[in-house]
Amino acid sequence: MNLKERIYDFGINILIYVCVIAFFITVIGLGYRGKHSISEEPNWYVAFFGFIFLLPFLIYFYLLNRKINRKTKNELNGIKSLIKNGIRSELDLTKLEITQNENYLLIGNEIIINKYGQKNFQTELRLKNNFSYVFYTDINKDNLKIYFNLNPKTSLFTDKYNKTKQYLDLEFLNK
Numbered sequence: 001m002n003l004k005e006r007i008y009d010f011g012i013n014i015l016i017y018v019c020v021i022a023f024f025i026t027v028i029g030l031g032y033r034g035k036h037s038i039s040e041e042p043n044w045y046v047a048f049f050g051f052i053f054l055l056p057f058l059i060y061f062y063l064l065n066r067k068i069n070r071k072t073k074n075e076l077n078g079i080k081s082l083i084k085n086g087i088r089s090e091l092d093l094t095k096l097e098i099t100q101n102e103n104y105l106l107i108g109n110e111i112i113i114n115k116y117g118q119k120n121f122q123t124e125l126r127l128k129n130n131f132s133y134v135f136y137t138d139i140n141k142d143n144l145k146i147y148f149n150l151n152p153k154t155s156l157f158t159d160k161y162n163k164t165k166q167y168l169d170l171e172f173l174n175k
Contacts, residue, residue, distance in 0.1 A: 019057045026050030082167050086157040091168070093148035097126045100141045125168070131156075133168050147173060 029047030031040050100123050123144065125133045133156075139147070151172045159165035
């Protein structure tokens, strides 16, 4: 892990800790003292302080979630428009050369899973140096060959104006 990732992870951890502390300050200010003690009168100043302390983080998390949803929606709309307006060509999956890079570490007999908690394979499909398509999947190379033999034909959509924008229809892998 490089320094930039460590600083980012440290900042995220501090953000989460401060958020939790602000939540507890708010709850304590509202008068909650625990399961076995009698609830006291709320201290509105402490509750207000905790809420004000918590409010920027809630706004940040809301805006971050909105940004992620907007990006996902734009990607889906881009794929839909590429399918609708792009050049469609049939592709024989049995003639593709499959190469995979495993995105996890193997130390001894122990597998250390990637940062996101799953095994992902960076898979590249090549066809006689004319076509190259890279995607990430949790299906290994042998199982991909089986899927490709069961479903040998699929569609490749290419943008009319930008040939680097491509979409390979591999929806049968999700079934």
